[in-house]
Amino acid sequence: MDASSALESQLRRVCRAAGLEPLRIEWLPAALGLRRFARIHTNGGTAVARIEAPEDPAGRPAGVAPEPPHEPIRALLERAGLPVPRRLGGDPAAGIDLLEDVGSLSLSAAAAALAPHARAELYREACELVPRIQAIAPAPGVAAFARSLDAALFAYKADLVVRYGLAARGRDATPAEAALVRDTFAWIAAEMAAAPQRLAHRDYQSSNLYVREGAARGKRLRMIDLQGALLAPPEYDLVCLLRDSYVELPEAEIAGHCAVVRPALPDAPDAETFARRFDLLTLTRKGKDHARFLYAAHERGDERFLGYAPITVRQLRGAAARASARDARIADLAALLHELPESPCAR
Secondary structure (H helix, E strand, O other), rough: OOOOHHHHHHHHHHHHHHOOEEEEEEEOOOOOOOOOEEEEEEEEEEEEEEEEOOOOHHHHHOOOOOOOOOOOOHHHHHHHHOOOOOEEEEEEEEEEEOOOOOEEEEEHHHHHHHOOOHHHHHHHHHHHHHHHHOOOOOOOOOOHOOOEEHHHHHHHHHHHHHHHHHOOOOOOOOHHHHHHHHHHHHHHHHHHHHHOOEEEEOOOOOEEEEOOOOOOOOOOEEOOOOOOOOEEOOOOOHHHOOOOOOOOOOOHHHHHHHHHHHHOOEEEEEEEHHHHHHHHHHHHHHHHHHHHHHHHHHHHOOOOHHHHHHHHHHHHHHHHHHHHHHHHHHHHHHHHHHHOOOOOOOO
């Protein structure tokens, strides 16, 4: 039996242990990560199998532990009333979780099809979930509360920008440019360490939110990809959502969402503090995303995500301009990021 057949046999066994008879297995398209997913058609409807894979060592800083398992963070969010998939069964030893099927309509796909007012309403619902996530108190045994957006993660993002992001210009970073990126990201890390630290999904973007068509307002969204949760500044999940590489929202719409959600956050930062941290986090988050798209293309031959580079570069340029207007410390990095082409140069 080959590896694929053996895995499908495991999935059928997991289904049967959960009281479901598997009828057909449908493999879902891979994302940027290496984890695999399958939709399993059963006698009781459909379920999704989430299958762990050996980690790409480039996906985290050297010396930092891998992401923790999907449980118990999923269960904690579920107990708090957050819209996460129900767990139907699984085999922890095999790295398989059998989950409620949240459907096929991601927020990114829905946003592309909706009129502006309907899209804004759906994003308002997504923003409303962020204060609820941040209000969850630390729970024993949940690894997310022992993880944080720390100096090592900012240094990892800086290294990706140096090695892959700046290479989008058609040449490698010079030693001086590399030092500038690393020093500035380290400064941002120190600034963010002084912020309140709240529970964050960490990858709260449109590709990880799914829409239930026909559901009532406030019940339309489901969150997936929960295992990366950690402690971060209050603005982090909102940066992931509103400065998304897959959906480019109008600036007025982003400002409107921020104005509504900011005072609802547990720490309710003042408007200037919020805006400053929002832009600094955008620089590091979008710098990492842009570099990861290029990494996937150059190291894996996976060019699917290069189409999102133009949006990401525009997000970087905008954040760099705003951040450098507030903090002279950012000016040299802003000038460097403005050199990035919207379409990466061939290497």
